[in-house]
Amino acid sequence: MSEADDFLKVARAAREAAAELAPLPRAAKDVALRAIADALVSRAKEIIEANALDVAAARESGTPETMIDRLRLDEKRVEAVADAVREVADLPDPVGEVIRGSTLPNGLELRQIRVPLGVVGIIYEGRPNVTVDAAALCLKSGNAVLLRGSSSAYRSNTALVQIMQDALGDTEVPPGAVQLVPGTTRDSVKHLMRARGLVDVLIPRGGASLINSVVEESTVPVIETGVGNCHVYVDADADLDLALEILVNAKTQRPSVCNAAETFLVHAAVADAFVPAALARLAKEGVTVHGDERIASYGAGDVPAATEEDFGNEYLSLDIAAAVVESLEDAVAHIRRYGSAHTDAIVTRSQKAARRFVALVDSAAVAVNASTRFTDGGEFGFGAEIGISTQKLHARGPMGLPELTSTKWVYTGDGHLRTSTGTVIAGN
Amino acid sequence: MSEADDFLKVARAAREAAAELAPLPRAAKDVALRAIADALVSRAKEIIEANALDVAAARESGTPETMIDRLRLDEKRVEAVADAVREVADLPDPVGEVIRGSTLPNGLELRQIRVPLGVVGIIYEGRPNVTVDAAALCLKSGNAVLLRGSSSAYRSNTALVQIMQDALGDTEVPPGAVQLVPGTTRDSVKHLMRARGLVDVLIPRGGASLINSVVEESTVPVIETGVGNCHVYVDADADLDLALEILVNAKTQRPSVCNAAETFLVHAAVADAFVPAALARLAKEGVTVHGDERIASYGAGDVPAATEEDFGNEYLSLDIAAAVVESLEDAVAHIRRYGSAHTDAIVTRSQKAARRFVALVDSAAVAVNASTRFTDGGEFGFGAEIGISTQKLHARGPMGLPELTSTKWVYTGDGHLRTSTGTVIAGN
Missing domain, CATH: 3.40.309.10 (Aldehyde Dehydrogenase; Chain A, domain 2)
Structure with missing residues (x-):
């Protein structure tokens, strides 16, 4: 199978998982997040072994030690990653929040309700902890996630995603909701950027050049983050x-x-x-x-x-x-x-x-x-942050869980019909 | 000057006007909207004359009579357009609304405030009344607007925009805030779709083929509207x-x-x-x-x-x-x-x-x-509607004035500094 086919397979799996995940109540999502945290700790050895291969390869290719330190995972760091997931589980669920609501003059009951975005793509550099942080925030907000981390952390990320998927196997959250974009080539990023219809939003996290290239090339809607002059x-x-x-x-x-x-x-x-x-x-x-x-x-x-x-x-x-x-x-x-x-x-x-x-x-x-x-999600009291948006559409500034949602209007009547002169109730 | 240069000229004028318009209080914007309504009525003859040329050209090219009826303006229709502008003036101003606010544990006063998007581009077909409706909604929400209507209504739209700009000349709202995209060629739409950095959002209003082509080609963020199966x-x-x-x-x-x-x-x-x-x-x-x-x-x-x-x-x-x-x-x-x-x-x-x-x-x-x-902005009580978004980012469903805004975080302190152990107030 080609890399493009591999990508389509995981993207479709994420899409299907998103539909199952969206209506789940908070309790089901929190159980799943805690299962992920537990699994990360209990399988820390696998993570550290995979990470050691990434670290060795990075060292061999002459990566500076400060960068290698960012890449490196040890038991303590894995525990910190798991703790961060537990903190996300403790945050309130944005999904289902009624943002606006009223009874219209014709008696229709109108509600605007927060719903998940669907499938969120995240492109990021450097540290493998982002793999877990981003997945936890997306799951908590009811979204499936397609993760495309640094190629230098590919083995670490593969292990982390496998452990997260395994942990979800025993929960109501479908394992397909967390996916690593297959491959480490530049093309694997392109597949993600062109997956309009399969991916609802793309969030690049990293330096200006990464963000600019995503903004230029993506047909999926993008939320620009993080460049701060x-x-x-x-x-x-x-x-x-x-x-x-x-x-x-x-x-x-x-x-x-x-x-x-x-x-x-x-x-x-x-x-x-x-x-x-x-x-x-x-x-x-x-x-x-x-x-x-x-x-x-x-x-x-x-x-x-x-x-x-x-x-x-x-x-x-x-x-x-x-x-x-x-x-x-x-x-x-x-x-x-x-x-x-x-x-x-x-x-x-x-x-x-x-x-x-x-x-x-x-x-x-x-x-x-x-x-x-x-200017920081933590300082603003959001509890967690997926990035800082510097664009005007959808989200601006630190993005917490509500910024990973969309909304749905729901209106309920008794047979309300619209006529040229106003509302008529059928059967009345 | 080429059409591309002409476009850049109006887009830059809109950008500059947007900066002047954004901080204006509601009263200044309402005065400007009422001046526009009055000018449309008092100069109805010019509008109808320009429209008659569009109608004659449409008829000559074999346009069906139902389409011609949509294009046609008479005194009564111009008055209805002006009345719609007055209704927009009567709506509350979304700009300045405090959406969230709190005093953080460290004493910083934090507010999330609605601000205009900046420059809104609108691509639409058919009826020239949209030219005025869209301009009024954008001005009320503090945005400059770049209008690209149907080429069949170009003479009508030129007259309408000229009258709106003239009316703004006597108000605090800069006349440059309302601009018609110059030209009637396909390229003139392209300039608008590629004006990333000059235009903050593009809203296509019309059939599926228009919307799809804008979504595909635009580098400016797009809000998809209106296709309803x-x-x-x-x-x-x-x-x-x-x-x-x-x-x-x-x-x-x-x-x-x-x-x-x-x-x-x-x-x-x-x-x-x-x-x-x-x-x-x-x-x-x-x-x-x-x-x-x-x-x-x-x-x-x-x-x-x-x-x-x-x-x-x-x-x-x-x-x-x-x-x-x-x-x-x-x-x-x-x-x-x-x-x-x-x-x-x-x-x-x-x-x-x-x-x-x-x-x-x-x-x-x-x-x-x-x-x-x-599912309609009027039925939902929004007072006006710029379109119905079928996308998930930024706005979903009927879009009223608040959907034409972004937000800005403002935080105010007494010399608040961030340290690794928490907040310190300078001088304390």
Whole structure:
């Protein structure tokens, strides 16, 4: 059988499983999730053995040790993965929630109810724990899942998916609801991206190049996630000590994640007071500032010039671009031009400036006097997160379980008929 | 200038206008909508003159009179269009609505707020009143709109858009927020479908072939609308008189619309009692039934055989496909296989059957003991409708003003910083 046939087989199996899974009540799904968690722990040895082969292959091909550490699974990490599944089981079930409801003037009872999306495809890089996290979130929200992880983790993912499917065998959730996309070639991704009708939504998780290629090539609807060129704007009315702490936290607390700051903008009125202190502190924290001319003028020659590329860049490192702006409106224009509409922060004591910044900045999240690092499903209280959407359709910002659902309208009558003059009840 | 350049010019103007329009309060938008309504009435003569040229050209090219009637505008129709704009002005503004909000355990104030999508592209056929309806709904929800109507209505649409832009000239809403896609060629649609980054969402309104081609070719996110292969399932426990009235209403009350029934399914246990009466009544109503063998067996030779194509077809005419099924589950399987996931109805007295049908049928709307004709933004109390989505992402079923919005997360703190052990407030 060709890889394309293999893919169709698993995609159709997922489709069928999705139909069985969708109407299951919460209790059945939670039992299944706990069975998965137990199986992962009891079969940890198999997982670690498969993972060791991935690790050895990665090492042989010269993968850097930091990457290998992300790939590596040990008993403790498998236990953490299982615990995360149990936490998902403890979360409320979004399916069946009545979002809107009313009795219409004609007596029809109308309800809008959350239902699963169906089959969710996830394309991701790096760590094999995502395989289990993503599967757990999809199952909890009543969706079947097609997983396409990094080829470097293929043996680990194969073992994890096999164990999950086996665990589901003794539950009401059909084992076919969790599927690994077969194969490690570029084509195996393509099959997933072209499976319109079999896959309801595709969520790429990873770097900008992965996400852009999926957006370009997919005929399945995509939810873009995760690229964050986040800004901190220091307003003319900012508490400058606060601004510096927020800037340093947003840049350095965890530079490799999408909600870290990548640019700061300073109102000209406070540039003299803020920029020298900021440059000194950021240097102390190991951060390289790439500044425009005015930022550089405070820097005694140690500020590399920011190019257009710097302003558009998601460094994910201890680098930050910086510019002085003439006004809040200029800051907003800069953010609109270069930003990725993930999270942008203003630091200000002015209520008016805060309101205006919030109104004008068109991003998934806008922070006022807070670090950009709080844009996160966990921090928002969602309990779990499948990614952070930077698009406007369907979901925007951190995506929890409700964002993995659609809705269905249900209306119930007594023989309600529509006529040109209004509703008639049959038999009355 | 080429057509592509012309398109880019209007798309960029819409993009800029969208940024200005988004933060405007309701009052400013309502004033603008009323100015549009007034201008349409006071300049009705220009509209009717431009429309007369479209009508003459359509007649010359042999367009059927029913189509010409749809195209034609007179003073009364222009007034009705203006009244519809005033009704949109009277609707509540979805923008700014706080959908979720809480104070997080760390004291951050978190709000999820409705914001406009940005630039909405609409591709539609036929009637020029859609030009104004769609523009009004987009403006009310804070969106700029790029309109691509039928080439047969190009002169009418040009006049309507010019009048709307002129009317906006005296208001806070930038005139650039309403734009007609220049040109009448197939390429002009392509420009719109490829304008990712300039256009936030594309809504095709029209027949299946239009919608399919947009879904296939567009790199801009699409909301599919309007194809309705709706089913009426007559359960074993149905009140058969009620079932017949619902079936006749769903099929005949307005056969040309997407929520009309296109197939009926009858449980084998009531086929003897229901089918002969249904065939007689439908014949009397002028409906041709395309039946499977068992339906045909009641028909004395006057029931054409239903093919696979019949079951998959949206007739939009006085035709209906029909089959006998062995069980509710078979009815659901039939609907899943052939349906378009628009609206499907069950007629039953059994609470259990109703619950099961609602749970298993994965459609935008499920009706219980009611005609499928009620799946409609007006009937649901939305006040207006931009279309009926048959997809699962973003919006499903009738789309009103809230479905033309996205959301933005706003969080406000006092210098909130994220650390590995929890939140720290700067300066405390």
